[in-house]
Amino acid sequence: MTTTTESAATVAPASDRDAFRDGAVDERSRARLAENGLDYRRVQIDGDGYAPWLQVVARGFQDGERSDEQIAATRERSRYRRLTGVFDPAAPMAEAPVATIASWLGELTVPGGAALPSAAISAVTVAPTHRRRGIARAMLEGELRAAHAAGIPMAMLTVSESTLYGRYGFAPAAASASWRIDTKRARWIGPRPEGRVDFIPRERLRELIPALHDRSRLGSAGEIDVPGGHWDNFAGTRPDAEKAGEKRALQYADAAGEVRGLALYSVRENHDDFTKATVTVAYLLAETDDAYAALWRFLLELDLVAEVRASELTVDEPLRWMIADQRAATVTVQDHQYVRILDVPAALEARRYGAGATIALQVSDPLGFAEGRFLLEIDGDGAARVTPIGAEAAPAGAVEADLGVEELSAVYLGGVPFATLAAAGRARATDIALAGRVFGWHTAPRLSIWY
Numbered sequence: 001m002t003t004t005t006e007s008a009a010t011v012a013p014a015s016d017r018d019a020f021r022d023g024a025v026d027e028r029s030r031a032r033l034a035e036n037g038l039d040y041r042r043v044q045i046d047g048d049g050y051a052p053w054l055q056v057v058a059r060g061f062q063d064g065e066r067s068d069e070q071i072a073a074t075r076e077r078s079r080y081r082r083l084t085g086v087f088d089p090a091a092p093m094a095e096a097p098v099a100t101i102a103s104w105l106g107e108l109t110v111p112g113g114a115a116l117p118s119a120a121i122s123a124v125t126v127a128p129t130h131r132r133r134g135i136a137r138a139m140l141e142g143e144l145r146a147a148h149a150a151g152i153p154m155a156m157l158t159v160s161e162s163t164l165y166g167r168y169g170f171a172p173a174a175a176s177a178s179w180r181i182d183t184k185r186a187r188w189i190g191p192r193p194e195g196r197v198d199f200i201p202r203e204r205l206r207e208l209i210p211a212l213h214d215r216s217r218l219g220s221a222g223e224i225d226v227p228g229g230h231w232d233n234f235a236g237t238r239p240d241a242e243k244a245g246e247k248r249a250l251q252y253a254d255a256a257g258e259v260r261g262l263a264l265y266s267v268r269e270n271h272d273d274f275t276k277a278t279v280t281v282a283y284l285l286a287e288t289d290d291a292y293a294a295l296w297r298f299l300l301e302l303d304l305v306a307e308v309r310a311s312e313l314t315v316d317e318p319l320r321w322m323i324a325d326q327r328a329a330t331v332t333v334q335d336h337q338y339v340r341i342l343d344v345p346a347a348l349e350a351r352r353y354g355a356g357a358t359i360a361l362q363v364s365d366p367l368g369f370a371e372g373r374f375l376l377e378i379d380g381d382g383a384a385r386v387t388p389i390g391a392e393a394a395p396a397g398a399v400e401a402d403l404g405v406e407e408l409s410a411v412y413l414g415g416v417p418f419a420t421l422a423a424a425g426r427a428r429a430t431d432i433a434l435a436g437r438v439f440g441w442h443t444a445p446r447l448s449i450w451y
């Protein structure tokens, strides 16, 4: 069984993923929690501890109790995860954790199309009976130290609340846009590519989507390698899936017959007016511009539909330029993909830059991982060499920049202008315009899932 998506492009080999998954908890956090009578330990996915761990996660996210079938299905799709819990031996249900966290070694696409090994963090919950005692902080710091000790240069997460993770150095680096399109008003003026759009079984989409996503993800900074279980959630192909039959699956094949795009959507009827149904796009994946145009056109021209909704899009969709009336779309933007640099030279050398320059970067980091002064030398092709320079003077002509790890992480994917952070009083540079061109990128970063 395959639980992670791995491609030829993968830079996080299975052995590294397994080593991180199976590694011990961070000793400092373990000792800190032990001082408060709490036990911080790994949870084995095949052990008796898995079901109570998962029930606590569901409760933490305001969800109901999981059935045995749901637990079995989730277990089968979660083998790539490193699971950790905090236990209170004095609690009546001592086998159930009072706090949870999950993580795994994944890959983050960076500007220029490289994949950077990155520790993904998820399932952060603390029981309401144990809140505000520093448990979340101990777990987050613990997982960041574990990732750093494993040589992983980046951490990443998506969040239910925006206020929680800045204190650990995470910053929203790829925003997501949600669209509501009045289809009667939009009118398609985009390309009408050759090739064809066809309905396919959801199971067929589930088969096709991992490879198509793997071929596409390096084209968009912010995307990650998607664990296989996520595709089952989208496609409704889990054995415990609810209302799976509501999802319609589409493929776009180009003129040569190659599948270049996939989409999943559901329709909600309007009983007061049967010409005004609402379509919700669960996922649209396009490997080529033609696939993008063909699938969006199909969705916007569906009969009996008045509104199409889609989310986790980029803040700069070509779709805006494919409809005659841009005000047919109501777009809302939200913070989405959070990243946290753990190793400045490794992270900064992995991406490409928008301009050549030499920058002396002073980075502050309350947790220490990224703290220091670094010389960033970017050549004419936008490739960088990064050297820690301590208190050394920067070469003549270098831009001096000074910012925290949160701000450096924010600009890392090229979606947050340096000048915006400078104007907000959160970054300084002797040449803000040049720093902005260096860190900027020509396409907006995107993350098309939650994890």
Ligand SMILES: CC(C)(COP(=O)(O)OP(=O)(O)OC[C@H]1O[C@@H](n2cnc3c(N)ncnc32)[C@H](O)[C@@H]1OP(=O)(O)O)[C@@H](O)C(=O)NCCC(=O)NCCS
Pocket: 060, 061, 123, 124, 125, 126, 127, 130, 131, 132, 133, 134, 135, 136, 137, 138, 158, 159, 160, 161, 163, 164, 167
């Ligand atoms: C959010 C949650 C994990 C916090 O856990 P916790 O153990 O109470 O947090 P801690 O006591 O370790 O507090 C850590 C820091 O976060 C702050 N904090 C905690 N909850 C916060 C909230 N909801 N909003 C803003 N700040 C919060 C604390 O003030 C503390 O700040 P400091 O260390 O800088 O002084 C917990 O309340 C929870 O499980 N909530 C429901 C699930 C959830 O939202 N998970 C997050 C998924 S992305």
